[in-house]
Amino acid sequence: MDKVPAVLLLHGLWSSPSELQSLANALRRTGYRVETPEIPGYTYAPGASVRPWRDWLQAALAAFDALESEHGRVLVGGLCVGGMLALAVAAGRPGRVCALSLLSPSVFYDGWGLPWLTRLRHIGYYTPLRYFLKVPEKEPFGVKNPLIRRWIAREMESRKISAAGAAYLPLAGLHESERLLAAVKRALVEISAPTLIIHAREDEISTLRSPRYLLERLGSRIKRLRVLENSYHMVTLDNERQQVAAAIGDFFLEQAPLSSAVVLPFPAKTRVA
Numbered sequence: 001m002d003k004v005p006a007v008l009l010l011h012g013l014w015s016s017p018s019e020l021q022s023l024a025n026a027l028r029r030t031g032y033r034v035e036t037p038e039i040p041g042y043t044y045a046p047g048a049s050v051r052p053w054r055d056w057l058q059a060a061l062a063a064f065d066a067l068e069s070e071h072g073r074v075l076v077g078g079l080c081v082g083g084m085l086a087l088a089v090a091a092g093r094p095g096r097v098c099a100l101s102l103l104s105p106s107v108f109y110d111g112w113g114l115p116w117l118t119r120l121r122h123i124g125y126y127t128p129l130r131y132f133l134k135v136p137e138k139e140p141f142g143v144k145n146p147l148i149r150r151w152i153a154r155e156m157e158s159r160k161i162s163a164a165g166a167a168y169l170p171l172a173g174l175h176e177s178e179r180l181l182a183a184v185k186r187a188l189v190e191i192s193a194p195t196l197i198i199h200a201r202e203d204e205i206s207t208l209r210s211p212r213y214l215l216e217r218l219g220s221r222i223k224r225l226r227v228l229e230n231s232y233h234m235v236t237l238d239n240e241r242q243q244v245a246a247a248i249g250d251f252f253l254e255q256a257p258l259s260s261a262v263v264l265p266f267p268a269k270t271r272v273a
Contacts, residue, residue, distance in 0.1 A: 005256040006033040006071040010082035014044045015165035023236050026245035031258045037063045044166040050173040053180035073256045077101035081177045091187035099255035100195040101248045104233050106206040107213050113204025134168040142233035194222035196251040200231040
């Protein structure tokens with residue numbers, strides 16, 4: 001009997017696997033083995049420090065290798081900086097990633113809702129300030145749905161972490177993410193894995209310029225862009241999260257079929273508070 005394909009999902013910078021929970025659960029119901037690893041120095045943890053991006057990549061490659069040794073076929077997805085990390089995995093394991101799904105990839109920070117400190121980040125990158133400055137998260141927290149946004153705000157206030165990420169982003173992490181991005185840009189033409197990109201038209205962090213840049217330069221023969229009309233940056237949490245999960249499920253089934261797969265829909269209502 002063929003081994004069940006596995007899916008490696010990589011969350012965004014200084015966040016946690018919880019932002020991918022609904023997507024991971026949908027893919028598990030379909031029949032895939034799904035892993036959403038925590039990565040030291042990349043995943044948020046109280047008191048933790050940011051590690052260099054090459055450490056993030058080594059951890060992601062180790063997770064990929066472990067799944068590949070057990071399941072053979074592995075598909076990789078990522079949200080925001082996690083999408084850049086997914087591309088780096090594909091570059092580091094040429095020809096071995098069955099398919100990629102990139103959610104809200106941020107090649108350019110040019111959205112309408114960027115914190116002011118993000119726009120001035122380069123001033124701090126090349127001084128010791130990068131070890132001390134933090135970019136606070138603020139409304140709308142990447143979410144268009146007002147109910148979910150209120151829930152995230154309460155979580156940020158009480159726990160300093162929510163399904164949308166931590167209450168702040170260390171400037172050192174942003175710096176490392178752009179160093180990762182620079183390496184990914186150089187490798188894009190060599191990446192051949194079939195790729196689905198999902199990006200909201202109203203993404204407040206990155207405009208559609210980012211996914212279009214990737215589509216133009218990726219070496220993949222199969223590359224598609226799906227634009228969402230009723231979400232912001234956190235597409236796995238927002239109004240169209242069910243459509244996102246279904247689109248990724250369909251694309252992954254196309255690239256790595258299961259012997260008998262039934263895609264089950266989400267419940268009509270998802271409790272968020």
